[in-house]
Amino acid sequence: GAGVSQSPSNKVTEKGKDVELRCDPISGHTALYWYRQRLGQGLEFLIYFQGNSAPDKSGLPSDRFSAERTGESVSTLTIQRTQQEDSAVYLCASSLGMGRQGVYEQYFGPGTRLTVT
Amino acid sequence: AQSVAQPEDQVNVAEGNPLTVKCTYSVSGNPYLFWYVQYPNRGLQFLLKYITGDNLVKGSYGFEAEFNKSQTSFHLKKPSALVSDSALYFCAVRDRYSGYALNFGKGTSLLVTP
Structure with a gap:
């Protein structure tokens, strides 16, 4: 089946401009995550959505960052x-939601490489 | 607070030799542990996870990892490396009680030479 897709794959923007990055999760996955990967670094958690619950925004680095999700x-x-x-490269991941069965692994998209000039 | 350390930026192995990529973690409770691999210009791919039970976990592509609670480690291993295993490997941890996001290490670059 289709995996997680992200668009655009590359984005170059000028300092001060706004950008929107899109993520299409795997169908049926109720959980969705955004991470940021800076050059030579691990992934930094940004935000997490689970079903209709309030998102976990604890990783957003500043109020310039926001995210929305339409349903699931x-x-x-x-x-x-x-x-x-x-x-950085902005990565989106999705997973089945939390359940009594245990912890579900996250499936990652290919990422959007954002360059701010 | 939770954290992951991958002490080696790069690991070099000859093809056919066993490989180990090290990972240690710190969490306040019992951990969920994961290994992911990132090939050039591709997204992260899930390799294996430890949730509970047997300390030796087997995953994709012949990889396995051993959970060692006393040493707080979760090293990735493979008995015989392939050139195609060359990639960037990430260890990740999640505390069972503090949210759903994964805390990733900085990654270890594995180079397998013919």
Whole structure:
């Protein structure tokens, strides 16, 4: 079946502009995650959505970052007034929701490489 | 607080030799532990996970990992490395009680030479 898809694959933007990144999770996955991967670094958690629950926004680095999710489908990550330090690969992942069966692994999309000039 | 350490930035192994990629973790409770692999220009792929039970976990592509609670380690191993195993490997941890996001290590680059 189709995996997690993200668009665009690459985005170059000027400092100060707003950008929107899109994620299409695997069908049926109720949980969706956004991470950021800076060059040579591990992944930093940004935000988590689970079903209709309030999202966990604890990883968002500033109020310039926000994300929305429509039901259990598409999510968009918006970065306002981009800064050069926002340059990174933004990864989206989805998983089955938490259940009595245990912990479900996350499936990652290919990422969006954001370059802020 | 939870954290993961991958002490080696790079591991070099000859094809056919066993490989080990190290990972240690710190969580306040019992951990959920994961290994992911990232091939060039591709997304992260799940390899294996430890939730509970047997300390030796087997995963995709012949990889396995051993959970060692006393040493707080979860090293990734493979008995015989392939050139195609060359990639970036990430260890990740999640505390059972503090949210659902994974805390990733910085990654270890594995290079398998012919």
